Amino acid sequence: MNVKDTKPPPGAIELERFLPYRLNVVAEAVSRALSRIYAERYGITVPEWRILATLGQYGRMTAKDIGAHSRMHKTKVSRAVAHLAGNGLVERMSNADDLRESYLMLTGDGQKVYCSIVPQAIEFAEGLFDGIPACDREMLERLLHQLEMRANQMSKEGE
Amino acid sequence: MNVKDTKPPPGAIELERFLPYRLNVVAEAVSRALSRIYAERYGITVPEWRILATLGQYGRMTAKDIGAHSRMHKTKVSRAVAHLAGNGLVERMSNADDLRESYLMLTGDGQKVYCSIVPQAIEFAEGLFDGIPACDREMLERLLHQLEMRANQMSKEGE
DNA sequence: GCGAATTAGTTACATTTGCAACTAATGAAC
DNA sequence: GTTCATTAGTTGCAAATGTAACTAATTCGC
Structure with missing residues (x-):
């Protein structure tokens, strides 16, 4: 194990x-x-x-x-x-x-x-991206974008 | 623009x-x-x-x-x-x-x-992950795992 | 217009990092 | 068992990085 x-x-x-x-x-x-x-x-x-x-x-x-x-x-x-x-x-x-x-x-x-x-x-x-379908790639792009936005926002919130 | x-x-x-x-x-x-x-x-x-x-x-x-x-x-x-x-x-x-x-x-x-x-x-x-559905999170985990594997593999291939 | 505040970019200094060389300990070859 | 190669971890040194201070140019307030 x-x-x-x-x-x-x-x-x-x-x-x-x-x-x-x-x-x-x-x-x-x-x-x-x-x-x-x-x-x-x-x-x-x-x-x-x-x-x-x-x-x-x-x-x-x-x-x-x-x-x-x-x-x-x-x-x-x-x-x-x-x-x-x-x-x-x-x-x-x-x-x-x-x-x-x-x-x-x-x-x-x-x-x-x-x-x-x-x-x-x-x-x-x-x-x-070998073996990863195109729709998953788009999803990844979207997710990364959201995460970046959230991270920057949360970073600012702490002044 | x-x-x-x-x-x-x-x-x-x-x-x-x-x-x-x-x-x-x-x-x-x-x-x-x-x-x-x-x-x-x-x-x-x-x-x-x-x-x-x-x-x-x-x-x-x-x-x-x-x-x-x-x-x-x-x-x-x-x-x-x-x-x-x-x-x-x-x-x-x-x-x-x-x-x-x-x-x-x-x-x-x-x-x-x-x-x-x-x-x-x-x-x-x-x-x-605020506002991101659970299934997308799992997908992200899977994608990150695959990307890491692929990157390490490609890194090795170049000797 | 003139002085104060701001901005683009560089540089000095201290910190962080990675590589290579090192020390000390273990394992392998014979 | 003795020698050689390997391994865990540390340290010296050079390169990379970030902060703060700086220079030179521009803009703002009046």
């Missing part, structure tokens, strides 16, 4: 079914598996990949908007952008209307890297 | 529906919200909470097993345990049959802290 099959004592949490724990474990496993695609071949970190993906999708954005959209702290964005710019994958264009901010976009090289990662990332994400 | 409603260019990933990204964002939002319960009141970190929760459920375990079970690196476990032991929440009992390892368990204080967190954590997790 596997230890995981034992019932927890009364008044304890069964961690294997505790959603916050489950979400974190799964998210980390998925993230780790995905990172193999871009980390080994291109030496790109997770925050860097997020920025590439955001710019690849939206074309041009400020650092602030990237942070807000991809839920990353501004210092994380700042450093990842600095690194990507140093590697010639991202370029900055200052905004003449507001010199505090810069627009960021992929360079030609950045586009190339992004475009070579995308099909593999999509294939990976598809592979995750 | 919200920027999120715009279609991504062809050959790009729509990040809002990209599962690895979604999972991470939701997991982090949930984890952050939950940590309010134990971080502010008891000054406990996420890894420490995981150890408390594992010991609270299983009663007595080695550091290695805690790491394997809660998916934490052994150095993370080692340091979190050291801190918990320093605060008198966890105690070590060396195993006479194998002096390399120690059994870890909650102290009386550790039990108290754990037991005072549990109801709030359960209430929090229940709150996340």
Whole structure:
């Protein structure tokens, strides 16, 4: 009998079914598996990949908007952008209307890297859903959305 | 029109529906919200909470097993345990049959802290599911399990 | 317009993390 | 039994992260 099959004592949490724990474990496993695609071949970190993906999708954005959209702290964005710019994958264009901010976009090289990662990332994400019917995927999307809303709401409620 | 409603260019990933990204964002939002319960009141970190929760459920375990079970690196476990032991929440009992390892368990204080967190954590997790029917919760559990299996498998496949 | 408050982004510092090297103990080969 | 390989756990070190302080630019109040 596997230890995981034992019932927890009364008044304890069964961690294997505790959603916050489950979400974190799964998210980390998925993230780790995905990172193999871009980390080994291109030496790109997770925050860097997020920025590439955001710019690849939206074309041009400020650092602030990237942070807000991809839920990353501004210092994380700042450093990842600095690194990507140093590697010639991202370029900055200052905004003449507001010199505090810069627009960021992929360079030609950045586009190339992004475009070579995308099909593999999509294939990976598809592979995750292997054997899962489409209606379940939609349900998962909906559930994740609700959970995120609830979590953010409950986080605020505690002031 | 919200920027999120715009279609991504062809050959790009729509990040809002990209599962690895979604999972991470939701997991982090949930984890952050939950940590309010134990971080502010008891000054406990996420890894420490995981150890408390594992010991609270299983009663007595080695550091290695805690790491394997809660998916934490052994150095993370080692340091979190050291801190918990320093605060008198966890105690070590060396195993006479194998002096390399120690059994870890909650102290009386550790039990108290754990037991005072549990109801709030359960209430929090229940709150996340507000308005979500029970059958959907079960589906979510199943889906998360499948995704984790698939991710670990795909991670291994890349050697 | 002018000074105070705000904002985008960077940098300094302290904390956290992961990897690699290590120690101490056990097991395996012979 | 002695040597070699493996294992549990800790520690040194470098990289990553978050908080707070900072700079430079903009906006608000008047």
